[in-house]
Amino acid sequence: MRNTLYFLLFFLLFFQTLKAQNKYWSEIKNEQQIKYIGKREIIPQKYQTIQVDFTSLKQYLNTAPKGLASDAPTSSFVFDLPMPDGTSQRFKIVESPLLSADFAAARPDIKTFSGYGIDDKTATLVMDYTPHGFHAMVLSAVNGTIFIDPYSFGETSYYVVYYKKDYKLSQEKINQTKSCGYKETDKDHQHDKKDKKNDAPREKDGANGNISFRPSGSQLRTYRLVVAATGEYTQVRGGTVASAQNAIVTSINRVRGVYEKEVACSFTLVNNAAVVYTNGATDPYTNDDGGDMLEENGDVLGRSGGGGLIGFNNYDIGHVFSTGGGGVAYRGSLCTNTKYGGVTGLSNPIGDAFDIDFVAHEIGHQFGGNHTFNSSTSGNCTNGTRSGGSAYEPGSGSTIMAYAGICSPSNLQNNTDNNPAYFHTKNYDEILDVIEARNCIVPTGVVNNIPTINLNRISGLNIPPSGFKIPASTPFFLGADATDADAGDVLTYCWEQFDLGVASDPTPAGTLTTAFTGPIFRSFVPTTNPIRAFPRLVDLVNNTTRIGESLPATSRNMTFRVTVRDNKNVSGVRYGAYLVEVVNTGQAFAVIVPNTSVNWQGCSTQTVTWNVAGTTANTINCANVKILLSTDGGFTYPTTLLASTPNDGSADITVPNINTSQARIRVEAVGNFFFDISNANFTIQSVAASQFTMSSTNINSVCRLNPIGKNHIITFGNISTCNSPINLSITSPSVMPTGITAVLDQTTISSNGIVNLNVKATAAATIGNSISFTIAATNSIGTITNSFTFTVADENGCNSAPTAINSNLMSYPQDIESYVIENEMMKGDDPEDALLPGYNLRFKLRSLTSSGTLKLNGVNMAVNQIFSRDDLLNNRIAYYPNNRNTELDDLFQFSAVDSQNAESNAATFSISLKDAKTPTETQVLLYPNPLLSSSDEKILINLEGAVSTTKLKIMMYDMKGSLIKDFDTIKLTQFGRYELDLKGLSTGVYALKIQTGKASFTKRFVKEN
Template identity: 50%
Template sequence: MNPTNSPRQIQIIPVLLLLFASVVLLLLLLNGRQPGVTAAPEGAQSADSLWQDVDEALLRVAGERRIVPQAYRTVALNWDQLNSLLVNVPDSAAARTSEVILSLPLPDGGYGRFQLYETAVMHPDLAAKFPEIRTYAGLGLDDPTATARLDTTPHGFHAMILSANGRVFIDPLTTASTDLYQSYFASDFIPDLPADFAPDVVVEPEGAAEKPAEMSAVTSSGGTLRTYRLAVAATGEYTVYHGGTVPLGQAAIVTAINRVNGIYEREVAVTMQLIANNDSVVYTNGAADPYTNNNGFTMLDENQAVLDSVIGTANYDIGHVFSTGGGGVAWRGSVCGAGIKAQGVTGLTSPIGDPFYVDYVAHEMGHQFAANHTFNSVLGACGGGNRNASTAYEPGSASTIMGYAGICSADNLQSNSDDYFHAISFDEIIAFTTAGNGDNCDVPSATGNTPPTVEAGASYSIPLNTPFTLTGSATDPNGATLTYNWEQFDIGPAGLASTPSGDAPIFRSFPATNSPSRTFPKMSDIVNNTTTIGELLPTYARTMHFRLTVRDNQTPTGGVGLDSTTVTAVASTGPFLVTAPNTAVTWTGNTNQTVTWNVANTTAAPISCANVNIDLSTDGGYTYPYILVSNTPNDGSQSVLATNVSTSSARVRVSCANNIFFDISNANF
């Protein structure tokens, strides 16, 4: 029998617990709230001494919650411990030999360690004016695919982690506290768009765009880093949103650009540095500044006039203005161009967080570096002339930086953009920065990083409406841990993601993984007999092109390698289907059982699949460790010896022995 607490005990225990928790938290914050720098030996700090988990239910925090993820982890930061660590961080020249290791709290309760170096987001003269603003980057140690961007400013600490395991952000919990933070996955923060939200607008330059033939020759990047002088103005409304002073407005700009640089350096070997007098265009009074805050089109010309007058046309390479209205507007391919290079605008009512930095700032600057939209949908914001026919390589809303994720009605693939460029955007930006107008004002520097060498594999012919797996390979001379991204590379008529026609794309892009293979559609849909928007098997004859992009995720500059292959879906074939076992049958171990499948004309040319392999899964169809038979004739039936293993999650897979297509049984048995 469990003893029963008296009423007096029931009342006292929660009070004591609350008092104890409050004292612990107060001691934590008093111990580390001042941002003074103290000397300490180089090396790692204990995550337990730097970060402490906090029960938010016990807190009474002041300030506004501007970022409210659906799920997050609340932690307290010890500033003294952090500053004693950061005082020893080397600059980017010593990035790969840095001995400074910082642990960052992850949303799942663990920590990730990063090798730190300082980044030069600000010109040295600008940095000297704002010594309280510091920016850093990190290379993952526990997860070698991870890179991080961090800053310390009057707004507090900020971090962004880019990884094959997901994108993580660490931001202040409220506007009034620099001691309390939230660690969350980007996918868990879905902001509310304002009622008057409008999609971005691209202003096209006169003359022909970059020719696809010129772009197709590019197969890698990363050996050279291209640096551009960046001027970012702020409307008075933007600065007021971030605290109302020039230092606070400048700090918010630095956080944004440090994060955008983390993406651009990894993806296209481009970085941007804020000019020495950038603070001269950070305005604090919306009623007196030279901008029409809520009109993006008007601000294009206003920003050009302001930057040319205040900064000087010869003193910057790319200009932009941040506001709290007006949406996104940019002149495509304007970097380095006299009279147009300042024509980029990003304005949201809440200019903060991942959606602002990736979906808008990185997107609009992508236009300035000559990238077009990549979505093939015409629903919602994807309509109205926003689709670009020559680069509509992604189904639906698209999901990469130059897409419109979340604003294309029923064609939305997801709520927000992922933090990478589609292969066509890579082609456009690399062509512009290496052989176009973007090569006229950059400062190139050798990185010492050799990009991966990539092999996408042979071309294949497959039956209609049948799953398949593409597998490539890559080598990296620097020994980096590589990530792989397979993307369809076809354009066709505009239309819904669910009803493609002609050569329209039918497979969406997914973030890179550690595996050189991708199964079409994703294995979870095959196992569960479901369909994900943006993933459709070909139902009519067509040739599909696929691009394999491999990243080494190195810092300061990432190396990227690419290769292509084709898959032809053949008329009058398919679907290639397992027909038995296809229900919850019972197989007794070490007994003969019959597997049947629909050959579907796959033995005939050009598919020419003479033999198949039959394998067994015990985890519901995700992996197939048990070989039942190899290279048996593709005749539709085969007796196999059942593996003597106990499971209620068995599936059978029949796959062509010399091809990439397969099918699995529909139900566990």
């Protein structure tokens, strides 16, 4: 009883712990009831409002284990976080301190946390609480970016939960963001040269020059970051040093969440109390001039020559927050003499636009990242801000180091949209170059396997030595083959074009590009789908176009990189590069019919047509295509209509018997990755189809220990394209009785035929047990069942009689003294004995011949005499005609006898002796044909009417007319036969030219595996 009480007490406590998390917040249905303090700063277009028990929440979070962000995936501390849609998601949580030890001691009211998704394994979480409330940011490849922020400035009880996409800045505020620049001092140029010398080499080569560069994520590099603040910044963030510190912690914690996940870099915030200013009139910064503040920050923080309030040796990277001056930084200044060189200034320095689009961008410069946009004449995208060596994104670009939203009319999107912030693959290279070259900190090992990429395969295809070539103006898809040794990791894939060119604005939406170089496809957020269509499938389906996505209309080469992430908090990242060659054939490969809103009937035959566009030649050499059907408007293609058909522009298909108004056809290359889809949804209407028939030959009993068991034979009829395929299953018994096994030799059929259910009983089966079986056959129309019952019988009652197989009439030439009765002419079968060692079926002579004598080893045979298969194989039995000069017909009867003396019915062996003549074409037979490699690889030539004195000349040719072998002149057996040994002959079709003294014949045969 005591143990039971202990268990109940433990269960209740555990249950209450789980339930307690949800008590920290509750949904606010009526926003009017909120009595908030401070100014509302973040007002999304859509959001959920919650009320939080801030004190209890802090107490609960304080019990979380401490660790690095990389420890979150293995934490046992589970935390439920509310989502914008009213649901919640679970995360594994660690307290991951951002503050340095002395900073944390001075500010025990600040805590930071990291989380890893349980319900969404692509989601990572950073959270903090300060005296200004609770803050959270979720980065998810599935749900995008999610924020939780106080309802108003300084509020700790009420919060807004929202998607990033639902918080849109005004155009005025957008224009203020990312008026960014960067500078490179002479010293920094020297460091850049050193970086290039120390670039880590590519990891390995794949086919066609495809490459995989160094991975990241096995080590975590943590840098000491000090952030100063102008008096103007402090005033808009509460007016005190502590209030400014609160805001800085939230911003840097969110930046840390991005850098840990993207490039395995983290930060420790240096105590900045001495460099957070409260009076803009007396602070040492020029708040509205970012260029001046770069060097002013060096004076404040400390230079290599000494001085400063922090000290040069007490930080690795420095930054200052302001409310003006835009963003500017010394590129690659991390751990250099200009490491203080980073400025971020915005009039409203809060939220994602400041933290990610702005601060993460400027720190990216300090880590070595360049701008990646290629536009040079739109908005803030100018020749002064474009970086020619890294301009891999069309238009404004969309990644962290691009200018999304501020390069109208070349904007690809607003800021970084709802997507989790990520670096372009070029920036990934640049940042890793810098952190590996600087080597100013000791990294911490991370237990995480990095994803691997098979560089010799793309889109499920092995890459040929010559690579892949695709037609111009034609959609294509690329798919990665990647794995991760860590069970449970969910990989995401980001395909990015990696081609530089001259500065240019993207072509207008909907137009093709004739550019021979440069980027024409934009970067999209990483997804869990390893396959990306170019252009995106959603645009192809909707017949829409978007800026930054243009199909090439000319011959050119394009390089694509796929970056694979395992989405841990400190993410394992690796990328591979692939080359695609575009060939301008003058036309686009395109579906022609159906291309309108037609109506097709189920089970009907329809013709799909497409423009081949020279793809069977022009070095593309696509011989076959696959035709697929979509029923969801073109997004998925689960039905294969033709797996491979000649790429000749037309093919007949059978329409599935379904109902849909969202049908699309997709024609794609076999052995390549270009394709096209039909332009419009069309309708398929099902027709009333007759059902198949199902009958059976039932078994009444199954004997124990019978090694071959018994077959319940099911016969199917009336199967057509309208009622197939048919899936078969054993529905009863649901659990097989002891000692009984039952196996269907087919589980799916699509044509009329027979299916066997083989039933066996072992010694464990109970004799006399009656067992009922039901087999279900199911198709799109319905289900038909077949039931039968059998009894388990004793093994002694299982002897079934063998079968005697009578030969066809065999004609022999007359004028021969005796004729051997061969095994090929007299056969029998016993499946049970065939499984026994030393199987040797016996025969019984049931009647004698009338015009001659049967002899065994030269001795006359008698009725009921037993002889064996070995006697036949060794030519011991012969027929002696009474008059060898006379044509005659004769016969005898025989039966087969098995090892248990069970005897078959009598079979008849017929004999015919005719005058020897030159055989005709129809009398020349080859057996077996086809000749199988699994046989003894000998082929028998039979010339009916020929005699042993007939001599043959045999020559063998292949189908090109080349002589394979010239056999010497050979002599036939007494029955006009000759056996050719063809061991080792390759598969194919051959011709035998057979010459006799009077005639010549040519016979074909096939050699198969």
